[in-house]
Ligand SMILES: Nc1ncnc2c1ncn2[C@@H]1O[C@H](COP(=O)(O)OP(=O)(O)OP(=O)(O)O)[C@@H](O)[C@H]1O
């Protein structure tokens with residue numbers, strides 16, 4: 682595989698959380714390569730470091746040691762502003778708890794990342810409506826999150842993640858708050874996006890979810906182990 686086909690290159694990364702009285706080694710000597718078009722599931726028990734790894738991959742936090750190259754850019758060389766810019770441009774996030782703003786409608790929630798990116802109002806509203814329609818939410822455009830089911834809210838969150846057309850989708854337990862049926866819907870949506878060329882990194886502790894990815898990686902006490 683050529684270097685340009687690599688989207689995530691993590692080399693010898695460790696993460697230590699230093700709180701006042703205790704030091705937690707959350708990740709230890711992680712090496713991870715993700716290629717464009719991959720669908721990778723990262724599994725592991727509670728506390729094994731899954732979210733910590735996702736925060737590093739998603740530029741929400743930096744490693745204590747080691748290097749991370751995202752789409753050819755060594756992220757350790759970026760300023761706070763550059764990190765935020767890369768994050769907004771390259772990555773779409775989907776979280777367990779949806780993280781929608783309660784006072785905004787579905788369309789307004791989906792538009793948010795584009796406001797930070799500075800596109801014009803008409804264009805971004807049109808794009809949000811298109812994305813929500815593709816995800817089967819055309820009848821819910823003006824509803825607020827508390828007027829929608831969990832599965833619908835998560836699809837709004839997926840539409841928001843797609844707003845800036847990122848190459849990489851990071852999903853941390855996206856089905857964790859959903860019943861089996863809505864969870865299946867969300868997984869089918871992610872699989873369809875992967876088929877369209879999006880790279881997906883999915884974090885889950887559920888075996889049934891993990892096996893739907895193309896590749897499964899396992900974290901144990903902060904180390905990636907082969908199972
Ligand atoms: N901000 C923080 N400060 C201090 N320690 C932290 C912090 N965030 C996580 N940790 C610790 O790092 C370790 C890994 O946590 P992490 O959240 O990555 O686990 P996880 O695999 O996502 O667990 P879960 O399945 O419960 O979400 C845990 O021991 C946790 O207590």
Ligand SMILES: [Mg+2]
Nearest residue numbers: 731732733853
């Ligand atoms: Mg977690």
